[in-house]
Amino acid sequence: MRQRAREAGETGIAQVLPDDLEIEGALITGMAGASAVQWSHLGAAAEAVPVAERVLRALRLLDTMHLGFPITQLQHGLQTATRAERAGADTEMIVAALCHDIGKVLPGGSHAAIAADMLGPYVRSDVCDVVRAHWFFQLRYTHQMIPGRGAEDRRRFRRKPWYALAERFSDEWDQASFDPEYDTLPLEHFENRIREVFGRRRYGGSPGLNPETPVSART
Numbered sequence: 648m649r650q651r652a653r654e655a656g657e658t659g660i661a662q663v664l665p666d667d668l669e670i671e672g673a674l675i676t677g678m679a680g681a682s683a684v685q686w687s688h689l690g691a692a693a694e695a696v697p698v699a700e701r702v703l704r705a706l707r708l709l710d711t712m713h714l715g716f717p718i719t720q721l722q723h724g725l726q727t728a729t730r731a732e733r734a735g736a737d738t739e740m741i742v743a744a745l746c747h748d749i750g751k752v753l754p755g756g757s758h759a760a761i762a763a764d765m766l767g768p769y770v771r772s773d774v775c776d777v778v779r780a781h782w783f784f785q786l787r788y789t790h791q792m793i794p795g796r797g798a799e800d801r802r803r804f805r806r807k808p809w810y811a812l813a814e815r816f817s818d819e820w821d822q823a824s825f826d827p828e829y830d831t832l833p834l835e836h837f838e839n840r841i842r843e844v845f846g847r848r849r850y851g852g853s854p855g856l857n858p859e860t861p862v863s864a865r866t
């Protein structure tokens with residue numbers, strides 16, 4: 648299917664639509680009357696939208712949010728990713744470290760679940776599970792402000808194969824990464840890794856549908 652990029656509009660993100668869809672004038676204006684042909688075009692167009700660019704834009708929005716810390720949430724993600732990279736983590740873990748709090752760009756919901764659902768199709772399951780569960784691991788540091796939670800609530804995951812990785816993420820990288828004096832690498836340093844990870848769909852589906860994964864992750 649031949650496709651072309653439309654000029655970027657207000658979002659700054661070019662839409663990619665099949666030429667023949669426009670020729671037919673068949674863009675969907677209401678779901679109820681849409682045909683199977685229209686839906687098939689829509690699916691192809693959605694796949695062609697550059698996911699990495701959308702992720703980068705969402706990450707940049709985090710640079711407007713301090714949430715009471717001395718550095719922004721983007722800088723926190725960058726610092727977490729920098730520590731992961733310097734510790735020898737692989738690309739999927741580094742990108743997950745950068746994106747683990749991306750859900751904070753929106754109010755409400757579970758920021759950890761938002762990030763895990765976003766990462767799910769693009770990173771292996773242990774990395775996704777570390778992100779989904781990270782709120783529980785951070786309770787070691789945050790439990791005093793959350794009634795009913797304990798410092799060792801993370802132990803519910805102690806038999807999971809990714810438990811040690813989650814401890815390393817939480818204790819060595821995430822919890823330490825609010826330091827304005829740390830030599831944090833810039834977003835540009837990670838752009839190629841982001842494009843590599845979000846440029847392909849390796850694992851398909853969202854582990855967010857797994858009932859065993861935590862859903863009440865929120866800080």
Ligand SMILES: [Fe+2]
Binds near residue numbers: 723747748821
């Ligand atoms: Fe974090």
